[in-house]
Amino acid sequence: MHTTPMHTAHRDTADVEAAPGVRLWTEQRGAADAPALLLVMGAQAAGLGWPEPLVDALAEHHRVIRYDHRDTGRSTWSYEQDPYRIADLAGDVVAVLDGLGVERAHLVGMSLGGILTQLVLADHPERVLSATLLGTAACSTAPYVAPDGTRVPVEELPGVDPRILEEWARPVEDHGLEAELDRRVRHWKLLNGDHIPFDADWFRELERRIIEHTGRYDTSGAHARADQSGLVRTDALAANEVPTLVVAPTGEPVFPLPHPQHLAQVIGGARLVEIPGMGHALPRQVLGPLAEAILGHTVRA
Numbered sequence: 001m002h003t004t005p006m007h008t009a010h011r012d013t014a015d016v017e018a019a020p021g022v023r024l025w026t027e028q029r030g031a032a033d034a035p036a037l038l039l040v041m042g043a044q045a046a047g048l049g050w051p052e053p054l055v056d057a058l059a060e061h062h063r064v065i066r067y068d069h070r071d072t073g074r075s076t077w078s079y080e081q082d083p084y085r086i087a088d089l090a091g092d093v094v095a096v097l098d099g100l101g102v103e104r105a106h107l108v109g110m111s112l113g114g115i116l117t118q119l120v121l122a123d124h125p126e127r128v129l130s131a132t133l134l135g136t137a138a139c140s141t142a143p144y145v146a147p148d149g150t151r152v153p154v155e156e157l158p159g160v161d162p163r164i165l166e167e168w169a170r171p172v173e174d175h176g177l178e179a180e181l182d183r184r185v186r187h188w189k190l191l192n193g194d195h196i197p198f199d200a201d202w203f204r205e206l207e208r209r210i211i212e213h214t215g216r217y218d219t220s221g222a223h224a225r226a227d228q229s230g231l232v233r234t235d236a237l238a239a240n241e242v243p244t245l246v247v248a249p250t251g252e253p254v255f256p257l258p259h260p261q262h263l264a265q266v267i268g269g270a271r272l273v274e275i276p277g278m279g280h281a282l283p284r285q286v287l288g289p290l291a292e293a294i295l296g297h298t299v300r301a
Helices: 052-059 086-099 112-123 162-169 177-191 200-214 234-238 259-266 284-300
Strands: 003-007 012-019 022-029 036-040 063-067 105-110 128-134 244-249 271-275
Touching: 012 086, 022 052, 022 086, 036 052, 036 086, 036 112, 052 063, 052 284, 063 086, 086 112, 105 112, 112 128, 112 234, 128 284, 162 177, 177 200, 234 259, 244 259, 244 284, 259 271, 271 284
Parallel strands: 036 063, 036 105, 105 128, 128 244, 244 271
Antiparallel strands: 003 012, 012 022, 022 063
């Protein structure tokens, strides 16, 4: 894979070729000889969606890599010309490792990133030192076994909070930068859940940095339109031997409890840790507990 390095004072950035005509923006932070840790963000989310304090905390122990998915941030916006499948984005995870010369890495996947991490865990376990999953659903058709022994089919597990579904159904219109920031903050307030106080300024500044990084304030919607077939890995996940941590955000409104418990059941050897009150967002209040959970897992893995 070809890379084009560009160096800054505190981090290294590089473009990695994931497919013909598709380049992914990547950033590395931390000691070059430390164990690599790759952060995989959610749908339509650029790598800067991982907050700076979290990246810095992880970089004290790891060579931390984050990147922009296709059709986000500074990576190639290619869906309109060349539609891809969600499963292809899992190939991008491996392409980032290849492009940066990383043989094996700890993977941390949130939301869609958790789906992609499971695909890599199932298809390329030799590339994974450990996996951490949060805010996501299982790539498995195995039922959830409730504490009383009841077997619950996957399709009967709780769904997305109706308030979020309503927000997702609203058309995204261009009324200028500040209106787009208002929309994103409104969305984050719903994703944050009902337990941790919402800091609108924190998320507005996060999104302002992402927009400045991207150079545009529209979103492509590509990940919502991409083909979602071929994402089930029931048998491979059951046979998993890679150390896997499932983070259970108790206030999660997108994949509410018991989705994390289901994940931990269907992935071989997985263990579970709760972060009380956490929703489907990364406010400052959860960054310390999340970093502690991730590092407690990766350092012992």
